Amino acid sequence: MILHQIDSYSYGNRLRSLPATAKCGFAAALLLLAYLAGPAEQAAITVWLCSWTVRRAGIGARFYAAALGSVLGFYLLSLPALLVEVMPESAAMVPAAVGVDIGRWQLVLTEDGGKLALGLMLRILACSSCFLFLILTTPMADLFQVLRKLRVPLLVLEIMQIMYRFLFLLLQTAFELYTAQRARGGYRGAKRTIADTATLAARLFDRTMSRYEGWMRGLRARGFEDELRLAPGESGIVPARLRFEAGIGIAILTLSALTLPGGWLS
Structure with missing residues (x-):
């Protein structure tokens, strides 16, 4: 991943x-x-x-x-919102522009829009x-140390660490569920793909939260005291x-x- x-x-x-x-x-x-x-x-x-x-x-x-x-x-x-302007057909054309008539409207591609998009x-x-x-x-551990030196509040750092770990749990759970569905013949055809994706989304949250609770129980078993300590930085x-x-x-x-x-x- x-x-x-x-x-x-x-x-x-x-x-x-x-x-x-x-x-x-x-x-x-x-x-x-x-x-x-x-x-x-x-x-x-x-x-x-x-x-x-x-x-x-x-x-x-x-x-x-x-x-x-x-x-x-x-x-x-x-990009389309930057390049294309929609204006009435009766409006004057913008200089150096390419326009396409659609009924009473024009889709105008302007030179200024191209410069804006390139910039x-x-x-x-x-x-x-x-x-x-x-x-x-x-590594994220080193970035956390830099944020700590910048006097970012410890509560914010702890939330960031938990969310970073949560991302790994979320992606790993999604990959396992997807692999299991494919092994049972899922994701074959448009209708089956939509149904399997909905099932994946419904089960993903429950399975991820269950693994997250297991991770927190493991932290408490190892003496977690409501404070995630950062690894010492390397100079x-x-x-x-x-x-x-x-x-x-x-x-x-x-x-x-x-x-x-x-x-x-x-």
Whole structure:
């Protein structure tokens, strides 16, 4: 399952030994640039983080492309609303637009809509690359330690830990139920698929909550006292070569965003 694969990559990648605080700071700086900078800087951030995640960290290129492509899938669902405008047939055509008449209405594809869609896609790719770099190179236990250093309330951290564990229980239960249904000849034909999916959804919650209660009973049997303790964080040193590359890269991107046409100060 994809969640187990993400967890496996986060513990087994080649950047695992780097301090989580350094990786979080690096990803946060690039995320801020990706959100505020122009299309050129966003494309550069996407390529740079793709290189770091795949080549330096050793994440599978096919898995990384699938993860980034799944993000674009949600973007494609909103693409018609960005590109197409609906207006009365009597309205004046927008310059540089392609229109299709449907009765008394026109579906208009504008140049401004295309630019907006392209800019949004580059921003989504850049921001998603920052998040993928962080979650594929840093285990959740280390991220919890970073949040604790940022003085996030302990109650919030405990809820996050429980929900993270709950996701594994939910996905594992869904996979087991789906496998059992397929073994009994389920999901054959459209009607059978709909009925089996409804059965899966109905049984999933009860089965997951039962396993969750068993997990909580196991915690209490091992001395759980209403406080989930975090694993001690591992300290490491960022090599000078990586510090230099990260610093120079962020400086160049910032300077480009400040000086190039369309930048912050132009």
